[in-house]
Amino acid sequence: MFRKILIANRGEIAVRVIRACRDLGVSPVAVFSEADAGALHVRMADEAFCVGPAPSAHSYLNSAAIIDAAKQARAEAIHPGYGFLAERAAFARAVNEAGLVFIGPPPEAMEVMGSKTSARRAAIQARVPVVPGTTESLKSVDEELTVAASFGYPVMLKAAAGGGGKGMRQVAAETDLASAFETAQSEAVASFGLADIYLEKVVERPRHIEIQIFSDSHRNVVHLGERECSIQRRHQKVIEECPSPIDDPELRRRMGAAAIRIAEAVNYVGAGTVEFLFSDATGDFYFLEMNTRLQVEHPVTELVTGIDLVREQINVAAGARLSFTQEDIRWHGHAIECRVYAEDPENNFFPSPGRITFLRLPGGPGIRDDSGVANGDEVSIHYDPLLSKLTAWGRDREQAIDRLRRALDEYALSGIKTTLPFFREIVRDDEFIAGRLDTGFISRFNQRRERGRPARIEPEARTDRDIAMIAAALAYARAQHRSQDHKPLEQSKWKLSGRVAALNRASDRRAFRRGPR
Amino acid sequence: MRLSAAVAGYEAEIELRDSGASVSAKLDAKHYELDVRESGNGYVIVSEGKIFDCRIEGRPESGHPVMVTVGTQSYGITLTDPKCLRGAGGAATQADKAARIVAPMPGKVVRVLVELGDQVEAGAGIVVVEAMKMQNEMKSPMAGTVVTLNVSAGITVNAGDVLAVIE
Numbered sequence: 001m002f003r004k005i006l007i008a009n010r011g012e013i014a015v016r017v018i019r020a021c022r023d024l025g026v027s028p029v030a031v032f033s034e035a036d037a038g039a040l041h042v043r044m045a046d047e048a049f050c051v052g053p054a055p056s057a058h059s060y061l062n063s064a065a066i067i068d069a070a071k072q073a074r075a076e077a078i079h080p081g082y083g084f085l086a087e088r089a090a091f092a093r094a095v096n097e098a099g100l101v102f103i104g105p106p107p108e109a110m111e112v113m114g115s116k117t118s119a120r121r122a123a124i125q126a127r128v129p130v131v132p133g134t135t136e137s138l139k140s141v142d143e144e145l146t147v148a149a150s151f152g153y154p155v156m157l158k159a160a161a162g163g164g165g166k167g168m169r170q171v172a173a174e175t176d177l178a179s180a181f182e183t184a185q186s187e188a189v190a191s192f193g194l195a196d197i198y199l200e201k202v203v204e205r206p207r208h209i210e211i212q213i214f215s216d217s218h219r220n221v222v223h224l225g226e227r228e229c230s231i232q233r234r235h236q237k238v239i240e241e242c243p244s245p246i247d248d249p250e251l252r253r254r255m256g257a258a259a260i261r262i263a264e265a266v267n268y269v270g271a272g273t274v275e276f277l278f279s280d281a282t283g284d285f286y287f288l289e290m291n292t293r294l295q296v297e298h299p300v301t302e303l304v305t306g307i308d309l310v311r312e313q314i315n316v317a318a319g320a321r322l323s324f325t326q327e328d329i330r331w332h333g334h335a336i337e338c339r340v341y342a343e344d345p346e347n348n349f350f351p352s353p354g355r356i357t358f359l360r361l362p363g364g365p366g367i368r369d370d371s372g373v374a375n376g377d378e379v380s381i382h383y384d385p386l387l388s389k390l391t392a393w394g395r396d397r398e399q400a401i402d403r404l405r406r407a408l409d410e411y412a413l414s415g416i417k418t419t420l421p422f423f424r425e426i427v428r429d430d431e432f433i434a435g436r437l438d439t440g441f442i443s444r445f446n447q448r449r450e451r452g453r454p455a456r457i458e459p460e461a462r463t464d465r466d467i468a469m470i471a472a473a474l475a476y477a478r479a480q481h482r483s484q485d486h487k488p489l490e491q492s493k494w495k496l497s498g499r500v501a502a503l504n505r506a507s508d509r510r511a512f513r514r515g516p517r
Numbered sequence: 518m519r520l521s522a523a524v525a526g527y528e529a530e531i532e533l534r535d536s537g538a539s540v541s542a543k544l545d546a547k548h549y550e551l552d553v554r555e556s557g558n559g560y561v562i563v564s565e566g567k568i569f570d571c572r573i574e575g576r577p578e579s580g581h582p583v584m585v586t587v588g589t590q591s592y593g594i595t596l597t598d599p600k601c602l603r604g605a606g607g608a609a610t611q612a613d614k615a616a617r618i619v620a621p622m623p624g625k626v627v628r629v630l631v632e633l634g635d636q637v638e639a640g641a642g643i644v645v646v647e648a649m650k651m652q653n654e655m656k657s658p659m660a661g662t663v664v665t666l667n668v669s670a671g672i673t674v675n676a677g678d679v680l681a682v683i684e
Contacts, residue, residue, distance in 0.1 A: 164650075166650060166651075179642075183645075183652065183654070186627065186628070186652070187652050190627070190647065190650075190652070191650060234651070342649075347621065350621050350622055350653070351622050351624075351648045351649040351651065352622070353622065353623060353648075353649070357558065357574060358557070358558050358572055358574075381622070381623050381624060381648050381649055382649075383649065383650075384649060384650060385649045408589075409588070409589050412572065412586075414558070414572055414574050414584070414586065415574065420589075421589070421591075424589055461590065463564070463567075463569075464569065464587045464588065464590050465524060465527070465587075465590075465592060466529075466544050466547065466549070467549075467551075467562055467564060467569045467571065467587055468524070468571065468585040468586075468587045468590075468592040468594060469522040469524060469529060469531060469544065469585075469592070469594055470531060470533070470540075470542045470544065470549065470551070470562070471559060471560050471562060471569075471571040471573060471585050471587075472522060472573065472577050472583055472585050472594040472596055473518075473520045473522060473531045473533055473542070473577075473596060474533060474535065474540060474542075474553065474560065475559075475560075475573050475576070475577050475583075476520065476577040476578075476579075476596050476598070477518045477520075477533055477535055478535065479576060479577070480518075480598075481535075
């Protein structure tokens, strides 16, 4: 086992990996940008190294500085988290060449799956169905128009190096294609440094269902079941659950087998996720892509299978066999995760950076919180706006929703806008409660909300509003009162410092008395 | 103390008698007898046996909105103190037909899609701003002419900056 691991990431995922390190008795080393010197992941680590200025291109994507830090700290392995360098084969190679272990799959597997076009080819070879689309990157808008016309609209433009919804645009009609192509391409360049774009036919009202796979370097490959991630905005997941509300063991077995075939085809090692689109209408599933890393939404699988995926990643990277077999895996109960983003759901999910002035996290039975921030932290414009992941587990989906609703109401955060109010409404939505999900859920939910907005305020809400107004007035009145009391005093500095010294002595005595008994 | 308070679509006169732990408040015709405890960033208020956990963001000033959260519900409340009426009321909204394209958040301008003097349709993209890795196209709410263009690609903008004006 390793003695020391460097975590090449920030925020909640760095905190998550640090926790796994602590469990295993491994010393965690953090890296940080100049904007993150006081960040939670730095405070929780044993050692921390600054790897550059705030923009991630100069810090969290600065492989040379990160590998230098690992060598300086005498770490033996690097965990990349997700995002940043997690799926860059060149980084994995550089880590290996520096004599360190990269906690993730072999670079060759990352290369095949890293380009969506070669991933599609690999899936086709592994006899896994794919959505009709191009297997080569598109060279021009003209080529794109021809291909799109042959599939029929709507079509989806995707960055070949993409992920997280960046460089991705749905196009409803021919007239929108050229501008969408340009935007997708420039987002692709900004996010991934590659302009390659490909095109797919859109499967109508699909569920997004993914399979967690895990393999070790001894050729054992297993799947840990599915996660349903259909609730997305801007093609980015916001709520994920395990199992899918479909909860069909036969479908799970078939999709699991397909995911394992893909993993085997690329000699995969470690944690990976194979994403599929599933059509309720036909019962068919199509390979979408494989993420060669830990997923943001891994906690739902952990809660339902009882397997610690990060711990397993570290063990497998150290050469150990998987600690479980396919037959050992049982799915117990139901888990649902909400991604708490610093975004304003009332304003098209616009980012809402700023300082967190108050934070009180929920707890209690069945609740897990994976936060990357603490009270008083500044949420910067430089990074992904994910603040924390709130996950609820219950014996069944109904109980998981009950607990999630309770925890969302308990979750108190001030200073910035977050997606919390939005989630509080979703967990009360009939369609969500019934499990009728597909990737168009949020836009339909928003329409329902617009229609269903109460014209009259409920009497209960009216009391809340009255009390809020009184609280504001009271705060104002008391502040006025205090400033009037203190204003005209031109105090002697000597008297003041004497009084302060006396107070300090008094508090020293108190501290002494409070000492160990 | 007498104040007037406004919250989305509703206004009321508030009269407060503050004796520390107990506060009586008259809000228009309604009367509240409240137990009040200060909490870290607001008050825990008990009214007729019911608890209201109130958090206040920032310091309330006359004429400036303050955010008050009761439980999970947030209210933007603007107080007006009749004692400091001078300076009340913001700049009058422009009555002429112009639309200001304002940056909704801090970020970087990645593309400017128009030039000064261009004729644009309603819904036409004007400027693309990137923040937190997402690109957002600022669109014109009306058809008109680009009469002001304050930004160019690559510059950093703050929330509230006027990027362009369409007239």
